[in-house]
Every structure is written in C-alpha cells, then in structure tokens.
Amino acid sequence: MVCENLGETKGINEIIIKQEITKKIVIMVPYPAQGHVTPMLKLASHMSTLGSFQPLIVLPEFIHRRLISKMNLTRAGIQCVAIPDGLDEGKPCDFFTIETAMEDCMPAHLSRLIKKLQDDDDQEEVGCLIVDVLASWAMEVGRECGVEVAGFWTAMVAAYSLISSFPELIQRGLVSDAGLPQHEGKMTFHPDQPTVNIEDLPWLIGTEAAKKARFKFWVRTIQRSRSLKWILANSFPNESQREESRNCGPIICPVGPLRSDGLNESPTFWEEDRSCLGWLDRQKPNSVVYISFGSWVSPMDEAKVRSLALTLEGLRRPFIWVLGPAWRDGLPNGYPERVENFGKIVGWAPQVDVLQHEAVGCYLTHCGWNSTMEAVQCKKNLLCFPVAGDQSLNCEYIVNVWKIGVKINGFSIKDVGDGIKRVMEDTKMKTRIERLNERIMGEEATLKVKQNMLHFMNDLKRPIDQLQMNL
Numbered sequence: 001m002v003c004e005n006l007g008e009t010k011g012i013n014e015i016i017i018k019q020e021i022t023k024k025i026v027i028m029v030p031y032p033a034q035g036h037v038t039p040m041l042k043l044a045s046h047m048s049t050l051g052s053f054q055p056l057i058v059l060p061e062f063i064h065r066r067l068i069s070k071m072n073l074t075r076a077g078i079q080c081v082a083i084p085d086g087l088d089e090g091k092p093c094d095f096f097t098i099e100t101a102m103e104d105c106m107p108a109h110l111s112r113l114i115k116k117l118q119d120d121d122d123q124e125e126v127g128c129l130i131v132d133v134l135a136s137w138a139m140e141v142g143r144e145c146g147v148e149v150a151g152f153w154t155a156m157v158a159a160y161s162l163i164s165s166f167p168e169l170i171q172r173g174l175v176s177d178a179g180l181p182q183h184e185g186k187m188t189f190h191p192d193q194p195t196v197n198i199e200d201l202p203w204l205i206g207t208e209a210a211k212k213a214r215f216k217f218w219v220r221t222i223q224r225s226r227s228l229k230w231i232l233a234n235s236f237p238n239e240s241q242r243e244e245s246r247n248c249g250p251i252i253c254p255v256g257p258l259r260s261d262g263l264n265e266s267p268t269f270w271e272e273d274r275s276c277l278g279w280l281d282r283q284k285p286n287s288v289v290y291i292s293f294g295s296w297v298s299p300m301d302e303a304k305v306r307s308l309a310l311t312l313e314g315l316r317r318p319f320i321w322v323l324g325p326a327w328r329d330g331l332p333n334g335y336p337e338r339v340e341n342f343g344k345i346v347g348w349a350p351q352v353d354v355l356q357h358e359a360v361g362c363y364l365t366h367c368g369w370n371s372t373m374e375a376v377q378c379k380k381n382l383l384c385f386p387v388a389g390d391q392s393l394n395c396e397y398i399v400n401v402w403k404i405g406v407k408i409n410g411f412s413i414k415d416v417g418d419g420i421k422r423v424m425e426d427t428k429m430k431t432r433i434e435r436l437n438e439r440i441m442g443e444e445a446t447l448k449v450k451q452n453m454l455h456f457m458n459d460l461k462r463p464i465d466q467l468q469m470n471l
C-alpha cells in the first residue's frame with residue numbers, strides 16, 4: 001500500500017491509497033520531534049525487513065512537509081501519510097502548541113484514517129497501532145477503533161521508570177500534587193537506579209506554570225500507557241532490572257538501540273551541512289571536539305552560548321559546533337571568522353558520519369538518548385552538559401554507571417578544558433566504551449533484540465480473541 005500526501009491537502013479524503021503489498025498494516029504514530037521520529041522510522045524499517053507487517057507512519061502535516069521532501073521512505077519499505085494538525089504553517093511550535101494539536105485536532109483525523117482502512121475491502125487488515133508513549137492521544141483512538149495498541153518508548157527504560165514513579169514521589173512528599181519539588185538535593189526512585197537531583201525531574205522545564213503543565217502532560221501520558229500490554233523500548237536488554245517484569249504495568253520490551261541501516265537517507269528535519277566531513281578530513285586523528293545539544297526540549301540561553309563560544313576561541317582546539325540559526329544570537333560579533341582557522345559552525349550536521357570520523361576525539365553533548373547511543377556506536381567518549389528532560393538521568397548512566405564520560409557544570413575555560421583533557425586522555429574510558437559497544441551492539445545483543453522483536457510480532461499475529469484473553 002502506498003499513501004501519499006497531496007501537498008496542500010487538508011484531510012484524509014485527499015490521501016491517495018493504492019494497494020501494493022499484502023501484509024497486515026501496522027500504523028505507527030511518532031511524537032513530532034526529531035529525537036522521536038528518527039527512532040520510529042528505524043523501528044518501521046526494522047519491522048519491514050522482518051516481514052509480515054507493512055508499516056504506515058502517520059505524521060502531522062508540519063513534520064510531513066519537512067521530512068518527506070527529503071527522503072524516499074518507500075524504498076525502505078515504509079509508507080507515510082500526513083494528517084491535519086491545525087497548526088499555522090510557518091509559525092514556530094513549542095511543546096504546548098504541539099500538545100494542543102495532538103489532543104484537539106489529530107485524534108479525529110487518525111480515527112477517520114483507521115476506519116477508512118478497516119472499511120476498505122481492498123485493504124489489508126490493520127494489525128496494530130504502535131504509538132510513541134508521548135503521543136498517548138493516539139492510544140485512545142486505537143482503543144476506540146478496536147485496534148490492538150502497543151507503545152514505543154524512545155529513551156532509556158530507566159527514564160520511563162523515573163517518570164512513572166510520580167505517584168510514589170507525591171506520596172513520599174518529594175513533589176507536590178502539581179509535580180513541583182518539595183525538597184532539594186538527591187533522591188532515589190528505585191533501589192536499582194542511580195540517584196537523581198529532584199530539580200532535574202524531567203517535567204521541571206521553564207516557568208512554574210510550564211512545569212505544572214508538563215507534569216499534567218506526563219501524568220496523563222503515563223496513565224494512558226499503563227493499560228498497554230507492550231511497550232517497545234529503544235534501549236538494550238538488561239539496561240534496567242525492571243524491563244522484563246510485568247507485575248502490573250506493560251511488558252517493556254527492549255528492541256534497541258535501533259540503527260538506521262535499512263533507511264537509505266537519514267530522516268532529518270533540517271538540511272545537513274556535509275561540508276564538515278571534508279573539513280574533518282583535514283584535521284588530525286582524535287583532535288576534534290564535536291558539539292551538539294540535539295534538537296528539542298529546551299535551547300540554551302544566549303549567555304551560555306556566548307560563554308561556550310569564548311571558551312572554544314580561548315582553547316584554540318579544533319571543533320565542530322552544531323548551532324541552529326535561532327541559537328546564534330549569543331555569538332560574539334564576527335565569531336565564525338574569528339575561529340575559522342580551527343572551528344566550524346554548522347546549522348545541522350550528518351551526526352553519525354561526523355561521530356564515525358577518526359578526527360573526532362570526543363563529543364560535547366546534551367545527553368539526548370539517540371545521541372548517547374550514537375556516541376557508543378561510534379565509540380566516542382562524552383563530555384556531558386545535560387539541559388533538560390531525561391538528559392540528567394542519561395548523564396548519570398554515562399558518568400557514574402558506564403563511566404564513559406565526564407560531566408561539566410559550566411562552560412568556563414577550566415570546565416571545558418579539563419573535561420576535554422580527561423575524556424580524551426583516559427585510556428580506561430576508551431576501553432569501557434568499546435566494551436559497552438560490544439555489550440549492547442555486538443552479535444549476542446543484536447540476536448537478543450531480534451528475538452524480542454519477533455516475540456512481539458508473533459504475539460500480534462495471534463487471533464484477536466486470543467490476544468484479548470491474555471490481556
């Protein structure tokens with residue numbers, strides 16, 4: 001089946017649907033952000049190669065416009081449709097505008113799409129809906145349409161565990177009913193997990209009103225996800241003690257870290273500046289610091305950008321810095337020219353190719369989960385500056401559990417200079433990342449993950465009445 005969006009169209013009536021392959025359809029609904037769409041596309045590509053299911057990705061129009069113009073997903077066995085999002089074209093959208101689009105506008109359109117597929121005699125059966133846990137609105141739609149729903153968690157299982165522990169955090173008096181911290185300092189959320197700072201809880205971003213609104217979003221998200229049978233996670237087996245137990249909640253099934261092998265092009269929202277690869281060819285091995293703080297959650301303020309810029313200029317060490325136009329206001333006057341002999345600033349990099357390059361010695365990162373896994377894949381040690389969301393917990397793992405990176409608390413010459421030295425010169429750290437790479441991406445791990453995936457897919461293939469009996 002091929003579904004195409006007709007540019008300016010509004011509504012699924014205008015989506016052309018052509019029969020092509022006879023497999024059960026798996027409708028996949030990502031959360032519309034780069035760090036979420038990428039792993040969902042990797043999952044779709046993986047499912048497509050394993051057979052039996054035909055992935056159909058459903059995107060809001062504003063993401064479909066940006067992504068589809070750049071990639072040919074059909075070649076990777078993935079079909080894609082856009083549904084209206086009610087957003088004004090060209091206007092920037094933040095977390096809350098996206099939430100409104102997801103809760104108020106997109107459900108009716110997804111429901112119509114599913115019903116159309118169910119009613120169409122020419123179509124294959126809709127086998128399942130796989131929904132990013134953050135797009136929990138679509139779980140409700142799937143249930144209403146009588147379709148089996150599975151969740152997809154794009155980050156660490158430990159992060160799901162932390163967020164879903166909110167009732168206990170309230171009960172222990174660590175946060176208020178509205179999610180605001182009632183204490184300072186470190187707290188535990190599970191005996192097998194590292195401690196985290198209460199101030200770093202994933203919903204504590206922005207003003208007090210924004211924190212409360214994000215907490216509400218998470219409470220609703222976790223509540224909706226609790227009745228799922230399966231949550232596939234873009235993490236690896238044995239990352240967390242809790243992943244395979246099913247005392248009450250969903251079965252958390254690690255199927256990652258997912259790779260982009262099956263995708264012909266990288267699924268990015270922005271044009272990649274590939275000139276940085278030629279620039280890297282001219283640098284010495286292990287000399288360059290790659291800097292990127294991902295794409296979402298919370299950009300850094302101008303003062304921090306300025307401080308890092310001045311430090312990089314002072315250190316005179318080769319660097320590539322991914323800095324989107326919106327973040328460049330903090331740069332000192334004429335900065336790109338001032339550092340052109342040793343530094344390169346790009347709007348968006350081909351990140352995995354950059355990390356794979358032998359000239360890159362370490363990665364200064366916000367600790368987003370995809371970036372963390374890509375660093376492990378390319379065996380590049382990490383200099384960590386977590387910004388928000390799950391990033392502090394990921395950082396805890398990087399620094400204190402796996403010991404493959406160092407955390408910095410600021411961008412002074414001393415912070416960054418000492419951090420780079422420690423990360424680049426510690427040979428034990430290098431050995432540890434090589435071992436972690438083997439443990440989570442080696443042959444044995446890959447086989448286990450494939451088995452997990454097949455186990456899930458076989459469960460989906462069982463007749464509906466049998467599935468319901470087991471719920």
Ligand SMILES: O=c1ccn([C@@H]2O[C@H](COP(=O)(O)OP(=O)(O)O[C@H]3O[C@H](CO)[C@@H](O)[C@H](O)[C@H]3O)[C@@H](O)[C@H]2O)c(=O)[nH]1
Pocket residue numbers: 033034035036038154155268292293294295296297322347348349350351352367368369370371372374388389390391
């Ligand atoms: O110049 C760049 C910069 C990034 N990337 C890619 O963009 C993705 C970024 O993902 P991630 O590192 O996870 O960061 P975010 O996009 O910020 O991801 C959000 O989603 C993640 C998964 O849920 C969370 O772990 C993060 O905290 C959250 O910010 C990665 O695949 C990168 O390879 C590029 O291709 N080029």
